[in-house]
Amino acid sequence: MTDHTAKPCPFCQRDPARVLGEDDLSVIYQDGFPVSPGHTVIIPKRHVATLFEASEAEQLALLKALNCAKALLDEAHHPGRLQHRYQSI
Numbered sequence: 443m444t445d446h447t448a449k450p451c452p453f454c455q456r457d458p459a460r461v462l463g464e465d466d467l468s469v470i471y472q473d474g475f476p477v478s479p480g481h482t483v484i485i486p487k488r489h490v491a492t493l494f495e496a497s498e499a500e501q502l503a504l505l506k507a508l509n510c511a512k513a514l515l516d517e518a519h520h521p522g523r524l525q526h527r528y529q530s531i
């Protein structure tokens with residue numbers, strides 16, 4: 443059931459200029475309020491509460507997107523170490 447009082451999902455209404463890559467199941471997206479240079483989020487295209495509720499195909503797509511995002515960030519920002527945080531909505 444859709445909750446019409448809820449805020450619109452910021453990850454469904456993406457700014458195309460901030461999309462770094464995508465496939466049928468996932469999106470690599472520059473965060474709109476970066477807490478560090480290169481702050482990037484990996485978004486499943488289907489709403490799931492946690493990574494563990496994603497299908498196996500979605501989990502594989504998210505992992506592939508994570509690897510792709512790391513390569514993009516390595517090239518753009520040359521981080522000494524990456525900080526990975528996981529958040530699901």
Ligand SMILES: [Zn+2]
Nearest residue numbers: 451453454489
């Ligand atoms: Zn959404």
